[in-house]
Amino acid sequence: MKKAVRKVMRGLSRGGIKVKSARHMADLKKIDLLKVFHQTVDYYIENDGYKIPIRLYLPKEEQRKKGVLLFFHGGGWVSESIDNYERICFKLAEATKQIVVSVEYRLAPENPFPIGFEDCYRVAKAIFVEKLIADIPPEKITLIGDSAGGNLVAGVCQKARDLGEFFPQRQILIYPAVNSDYSEKSPYASIKENGTDFFLTAKKMQDYIELYKSKEQDKENPYFAPIKAKDFSRLPKTLILTAEFDPLRDEGEDYGKRMKEAKVEVSIYCIPKAVHGFFALGLKHYHVQESLEYICEFLEEC
Numbered sequence: 001m002k003k004a005v006r007k008v009m010r011g012l013s014r015g016g017i018k019v020k021s022a023r024h025m026a027d028l029k030k031i032d033l034l035k036v037f038h039q040t041v042d043y044y045i046e047n048d049g050y051k052i053p054i055r056l057y058l059p060k061e062e063q064r065k066k067g068v069l070l071f072f073h074g075g076g077w078v079s080e081s082i083d084n085y086e087r088i089c090f091k092l093a094e095a096t097k098q099i100v101v102s103v104e105y106r107l108a109p110e111n112p113f114p115i116g117f118e119d120c121y122r123v124a125k126a127i128f129v130e131k132l133i134a135d136i137p138p139e140k141i142t143l144i145g146d147s148a149g150g151n152l153v154a155g156v157c158q159k160a161r162d163l164g165e166f167f168p169q170r171q172i173l174i175y176p177a178v179n180s181d182y183s184e185k186s187p188y189a190s191i192k193e194n195g196t197d198f199f200l201t202a203k204k205m206q207d208y209i210e211l212y213k214s215k216e217q218d219k220e221n222p223y224f225a226p227i228k229a230k231d232f233s234r235l236p237k238t239l240i241l242t243a244e245f246d247p248l249r250d251e252g253e254d255y256g257k258r259m260k261e262a263k264v265e266v267s268i269y270c271i272p273k274a275v276h277g278f279f280a281l282g283l284k285h286y287h288v289q290e291s292l293e294y295i296c297e298f299l300e301e302c
Helices: 003-012 019-030 086-096 115-128 148-163 189-194 202-212 216-220 249-261 286-301
Strands: 039-047 050-058 068-072 099-103 141-146 170-174 237-245 266-275
Touching: 039 115, 050 086, 050 115, 068 086, 068 115, 068 148, 086 099, 086 286, 099 115, 115 141, 115 148, 141 148, 148 170, 170 249, 170 286, 189 249, 237 249, 237 286, 249 266, 266 286
Parallel strands: 068 099, 068 141, 141 170, 170 237, 237 266
Antiparallel strands: 039 050, 050 099
């Protein structure tokens, strides 16, 4: 990585998480002078009196395949939105030819764990059990998310397995946050190697965890930190994408290895020279293109 780029990244990596600032920075993504025009449908799912907004991205009808990507966005559980991820979801729909359903789950710290997580589980149940989108067989529904969204996907799939209300058969985890400790006690080398100078820092991750939790015991809950699970069996076929210069790299790969040891079919790819958050970069960025190729290949194999 070039020294000039490293210097800029180091400067942007300073400090912890301030919720208002993080949300303001995230909302800048809404300003899109080259906004792509595509067909979307806004809807909502009821969850104990709360209406969870969702947005459906529809590929061209003549190209559409039978399949749904249920997408949970990243943002450390405290920022980002379906609006901020609009171009990414459109690109996913365009590349895979499948309907993408993006979920506006409630954010911490106003709505700490498990509120946002339960929103995601509720939407998944609506799609699998209540047939929100008609004529889509369960084996053609894939859960996908990046960073905190990857965490939510992993947690929802574990809860679905545990309760038996529905059975996801595929999940895609993009640089997922699956642990709850980003201190010096972390067992993962990537926290030490990449935890200071690459935008997302170990300090910021620890701040996100503190903002997301309701109580200290949450950190041991596998729906909060999926790698804390005691059982990794009977989980969906999985694709995990990590980034070389990401503090979360090793935990994502370790999560995949634990599933493999439990006889789950898992593919793990580390994107060389990539940093955390690359999936939300410009659609023509080569790391994004490489990721879409892995995603399409994974979906074709299923």
